[in-house]
Amino acid sequence: MNTNQDILLTIAATLRSFLDPLLGNPDVVDVTMYGVALAAILGIIFGNAVILVWAERKVAGYMQSRPGPNRVGPIGLLQTVADTIKLITKEDIRPKGVDRWVWFLAPVVLFVPTLAAYAVFPFSEGLIAVDLNIGLFYFLAVASTVTIPFLMAGWSSNNKYSLIGGMRSVAQMVSYEIPLVFSLIGVVMLVGSLKMSSIVEAQSGIWFIFLQPVAFLIYVIAATAETNRTPFDLVEGESEIVAGPMTEYSGMKWSLFFLAEYANLFAVSAIATTVFLGGWQPPPMPAVMRDAVAFIPGWIWFAAKTYFMIFLFMWFRWTFPRFRVDQLMSFGWKVLLPLALANILVTGVGIYAYRIAIGG
Amino acid sequence: MAISLLEKYSVDEVFAPFQEVVQVEGEGVSQAVVVPKEKLVTIMEHLAQNFSLDYLSDLTAVDRGEKGFEVVYNLFSISKKFELCVKTLTSQSEAEVPTVIPVWPGADWMEREVYDLMGVTFAGHPNMTRLLLPEEFEGHPLRKTFKLQSRA
């Protein structure tokens, strides 16, 4: 345990000690604290989306040698606010012939797994909503259901572009989930636990990106596909199928898709940080420097690494053209999957050899 | 520099089998060969095969009023760099010439455009429908009888 307590944990402890006498029953306090955690996660998602919408445009502008948004507020910082107001005040059009309930629920349902996934992110030491024993596996399970709302939106819109987009989303997400899961198994084998905090703590010596570079590569590629971002943005593919499942959505419903996209982007980046980049721990450095930076709370490191990953994904998006659907599938099944399997095998052999070596 | 086929060969040489039905019209840049529409496809095949006029540059039609419609084919030879303008005439009432799609498949849309705007049908065309104008449009605007409506 750190001697200088994290400020956010202090706040949580203070809140708890304040609630304790007020509510009496410790269980009610527990439930209330879960509520607080949920509110905090929602705050992270919304705040993050606000930053990312602006950041993505700025990054795009930077890549395209243009200034990007710079009219609303200083260096365009209030652009997202303006966008949000525009989206909220837009007319919410419901086209004729949509399957009303399914169509209405799709963007809402999309938000549920995204929200649920945030419960297991270790933002810092002890700063985790629920530190499940099966944390990583829980994340994968929850993330696998993201396909359903896309399929719902695609089918219920009663639009052929949307349907094609829904079909693509199923094909793509189901295919890329397998290499995604397999790329993480190597790390799990090294740690011997699925618990998020254990995975991070296991990296106090060396980050897993150095032990599992291939897995990291596979993870980044598969995660790009899972979040439907270029070069794997076939689900939207605006030059082919207009906007895929989102074609018929407008106003607030459409912005929910947008919000979920950025929430997912943050989620996969956070997992990359946790699993490969040492989570909340500062980068490996000599002990003297380590003491010097000890005042920086863990969640700052976590956020810095996560935003670095997000920048990487944005960099991909604004550089690469899109794959074609058959190339996407054959890349996933014929390249990524065998590579991920080989990585697991090599990791297993490596662990065995290491055990023999140190076992004497 | 591309030259007219008729500068290199005489009319008799080029149109030996069809001498009696072929006429040369105009001079200089306006020079054209007029062939009867009954012999059109045969002559075009002859030109494409024996004089390598393999490229149909342009196909259009001119409304000549009383004389009927003139369908104009501008041919080019990519290998030999010849050019030749071939015309055929069809009467106002009939307004039909055979299609040249068997010789140059690329004539498809050009013929449809002529049909659409000039109202000359091409017999044997697989899909003789309007190209640019909507199906329910009445008349053929490039005919001289089609008067433009004045702006209200």
Place this chain on the structure above:
Amino acid sequence: MQTQTFELNMGPQHPATHGVLRVVLELDGEIVVKATPVIGYLHRGIEKICENRTYVQSIPFTDRMDYLSGMNNNLAICQTIEKLMALEIPERAEYIRVITAELNRIASHMITIGVLALDLGGWTGMVYCFRDRERILDLFNSLCGARMTFNYIRVGGVGWDLPEGWLDECRRFLKDLPEMLKTYEDLISGNEILQMRLKGVAPLSAERAIAMSASGAVLRASGVDYDVRKANPYGIYDRFDFEVPLGTSGDNWDRFYLRYLEIIQSARIIEQALEQIPEGPVMAKVPKMIKPPVGEVYHHVENPRGDLGFYLVSDGSPKPYRWHARRPAMINLQLLDELSRGTFIADVVATLGTLDPVLGEVDC
């Protein structure tokens, strides 16, 4: 397994149909069984309008046909009228025409390359192409006050002489061009995903390309050496030393990359023209009211999109009796169906991008 095909109506409102083109796709899953282009949404009846205008008045209409290469269109219609009148035009005007037409070709090809990148999902490549095209549009703007609809090339020469310093600005652009091309190579044509998307897709044989009257880069990508500037030189193109880049298989990659290579050749032509350009008048003696002699003429030039031809019939009056344009984009677009069959939806977009229709010209 028993499956059914279904119909997808792509366009006339669609992000990647380059305007108001509608393509009725019959699909088996994502594979195209049949692609029927439906055109005419932008038909304005320019041919009929021009028959009711004087010859000179028809020049601005050509700007609005292929609006990405107005200079080339102006050049084509003016040379057609001049050919009909047997008019000689001053040397300096000829050189200005070549310089502007080739600059316009570069601008047009930049759009083709950039928009194709965009169609394949590469936003950034498109932005760089448009940024560099802006340089050319600025040049045109300072030359004639318009960025897209120029009406600068006139019957008998050009509208007015070049403004001061224009040639230097043009030289500066040419100096920067290699760096721009390097950027495109890095961002667009050098990208493996883009090459994967284009290579081997929708090949077109040389025989078929000729038979279908294809022209421009579409024809040359199949290996047919037909560039009107070489095959039937107009103006003073026979004085310049340049190559006609040729493809081999006629697939999407060849059609795309040919445009990249053509930019280099156009730059070569401009460089030579800039060296040779003489001083002198820029307008021949042309009567105020142009009345060409009775007759008819077909004249074609190499437009960025292909073989642009004009067929004019004169009855001796101030207005053309018949005014017809052979629009390369429309004739090339015929190939969309046969090239798309058996490919994916995403390939239809790419094929369309490499056929490069401008709907203003297709519909006319």
Place this chain on the structure above:
Amino acid sequence: MNETVYVIAFYILAAIVLFSAIGVVVLKNIVHSALLLALTFVGVAGIYVLLNADYLAAVQVMVYAGAIAILIAFGVMLTRRPNMKESNPFNSSAVVGFVVAAGLFGTMAWAILTTTFPLGLTAPTDEISVRGVAKLLLEDYTVSFEAAALLLTVAMAGAIIIAKGAKKA
């Protein structure tokens, strides 16, 4: 966890499972049925969580909701029907169906009631769920585990061949 919270959560989840299961059977639009099936799976996963079987819950979500339900919905959505509202018609054997279901329910109730469950043998400890499952699968039942894997591979290959259509030599 608090008893009241646990009870409230259980009843909410049970209600979700039951009502969506009824919806699967009753709704006339087959796509709605398929989507409710996914909801049923998720609800069952929630009940697993309440039973402290978090690993099983995650597997339930991943395999059933994340894969099986999606494939069912996917398959259903791709079949074209002129009228989606009549795509899941009641068949005429409702009575027979009811009798069979009631019989099944009776048998299961009888079995549950007459079985004596050994309660409170071992309390689930940390990590045991994953490790226990892994030990069972990869040590005690290796042969059957591998046989199942092989069978699935063969089935997948077969499905691909059926879907793509055997090439005529």
